[in-house]
Amino acid sequence: MVKLHSVTKKYNNVLAVNNLSFEIKPGEIFGLIGQNGAGKTTTFRMILNLLPPTSGQIDWKGKKVSELNRNHIGYLPEERGMYPKLTVEDQILLFGRLHGKKKAELKKELSYWLEKFELTDKRKALTETLSKGNQQKVQLIASIIHKPQLLILDEPFSGLDPINAGLLKDAILSLKEQGTTIIFSSHRMDHVEELCDHLCLLKKGESLYTGSIEMLKKSYGKVNLSINGPFSADELKKLNGVVKVTSEKNGYRLLLKDEKDAREIFHYVTKNGFIEKFSLEYLSLEEIFKDKVGELHV
Known part of the structure; x- marks a missing residue:
């Protein structure tokens, strides 16, 4: 379980996240939504222990995130970045090895995900030769190849056509069935509505609502x-x-x-x-x- 307890993050005089609290249950898909600059990426980076909160605490399975084994986390950042001169296979294997997995184990997992995302014929292609959508799929595979317990996806649907977005949604649901806890942000509310069990709606770093989508709709009034x-x-x-x-x-x-x-x-x-x-x-x-x-x- 992921728990945020009154988490605040300040950059000098800028309040990026203010007194944020929520819980994410194991195996749940949780949406963190808001406009650009609402504090989503900052919150992700604090959960990943890449940024320390100014105040408050973040726990994972009852322990502080600073004690978390990073090999248990997968992260797809909003800013895409790959090594253009590596092949698709070498790119993904590199990230898997960095998470402590053996090459033989990774190759079996790699074949599964390449087939899942219709990239089998691109296995030996240089990443710089791929379309933007295929590059994004490769980066996603690199974030899940080590079978993380916690997966954070920052705008994963950005730039994907409807067919590839459908493949991604199927993959997210498949990972949920396997017990992966998933947090993701998206400006596509239809995707959030389809996939998420619960969500947190942020505005200027503060939570306007945290809870189930169903309860949000019922209680909204209009x-x-x-x-x-x-x-x-x-x-x-x-x-x-x-x-x-x-x-x-x-x-x-x-x-x-x-x-x-x-x-x-x-x-x-x-x-x-x-x-x-x-x-x-x-x-x-x-x-x-x-x-x-x-x-x-x-």
Whole structure:
């Protein structure tokens, strides 16, 4: 288990992380999300013991992270970096050897991951000849080749096309099934929503919310109502509880202050015309994220 106890990090007079606390259970996928500069990378580096916290404490399995065996950690930094003149195989084997693994053991694991990421034919290619997406997959393999117990992925989906992003998601879920504890950041809220059990939403170094995605949605209050019927946007905007009306291909999407407002709206629309669709759902994580950090003004 990873535990952060009131962790704060200051750079001179700049407060990068402020009084941050959360727990990550073994074998869990945990999302650390926020805008650029929110403190995500600084938090990762403190968990990795690359940066000391100004105050507070970080524990892994009941011990301080300073006592952690680094061979048990895998890290994919946001800043990509590889040795361009090494082959894919030599690149990955090098990182595995640095984590104390034997070459024979690594080669077996390497074959598995190259096949998993559709890179078998690139095994002997120089990394500088690879596409950006394939370079990223190689760097990811290098971060997991030693079978870490704790894996930190900083923007792992950056630059990946939908097919390669799908391969990465499958790999992350596979690692979870094997018991790996995974922390990752991403600006793709759909990926966070698909993969994470719990998350921490950061803004300017402070936690705005820590907990399950399901509970965040239920407790947030605002909901979306999709409706299709003989109504105009101006008419719907005047209804009690409607914050915003957006035209869609098949009707309208209404943002409501509270799901309780849907009952009154339902009575109104059923009395005033035939409706083809009336569907209520929680806001997506992306919509909540934008609202929480101030990008969505409603």
